[in-house]
Amino acid sequence: MARRKEHTHEQIRHMAISAVVEHLQCHGVDNLSLRKVATTIGYVPSTLINIFGSYQYLLLAVSEQTLLQLAAQLQLIKPTTPKQTIEQMAIVYSQFALANRRCFRLVFELTMTDDQPLPAAHLGLIKSLFSDVESQLSQYFPSACEQEVEMMSRVLWGGIHGLTCLSLDGKLFETQSCLQDMLTSHVSSYIDGMSIKRNSNAAN
Structure with missing residues (x-):
């Protein structure tokens, strides 16, 4: 009752x-x-x-709370160099996902109907994840334009998210420490590769 x-x-x-x-x-x-x-x-x-x-908006509220908790964890990272900071962000992201598996999945698997669009506040929370990465990339590549930084952040974080989700599904067959090595390798390799590419383009 x-x-x-x-x-x-x-x-x-x-x-x-x-x-x-x-x-x-x-x-x-x-x-x-x-x-x-x-x-x-x-x-x-x-x-x-x-x-x-609606029930969907209840689940959306849970998703928003999860995003806020993730953002709070990322804010605890003490910035060092841009590359090291992004590596730490990747590790914290994966650790949070592994500790909150189903809530984390809900964030990215929840779908809304056409008459129930995602609220601007929710979209803003997701965008803020990329904004933090963009801030670090802008420091590492000061001559890069806004569109270039945005593209790099999507590609870089897409790989981080992909490795994290594969780990959640048990498809990497790795230990948590091995996942961290994969994440730091991905971040380092991508940033180093983009640095070489940009330097080569500048020389030409």
Whole structure:
């Protein structure tokens, strides 16, 4: 039975998000539903609809919380050289993904219907991941234009994300330390390769 006056909307929102996160610690999102979440926290589904708008937007709220937690972890990195900083970002990214497997997957696997677009705030959180990489690349390649830096950040982080996801799927057959070696090798090789390419183009 709904306990309409026991909690504020913000408290119910927090309870629902926490219930989803707790479920994802052991089970996939396919085994979850709006009704299950509502039952877990002692409310009816219509209460959650009033607060989130839809089940998809509840999952989106969980995704946003995951992105904020990831961003907080990345902010703890102490900058050194641009290359070393990006290497550390890659390692922290993969460690976070491995520690929060299903919540991490939800961020990139959640799809919205045409009439439920991704909110600008959510898109901004995803873009901020690239912005941090772009900032480091701009320092490493000061003569690169904005479009070049943006392209490099996408290619570089795409490889980092790919290695991380392969590890999550158990398709790299590696230890965590081996994954870190792969990530640092990818970052170092890509940045060194782009440096050689840009120097060669400048010489010509």
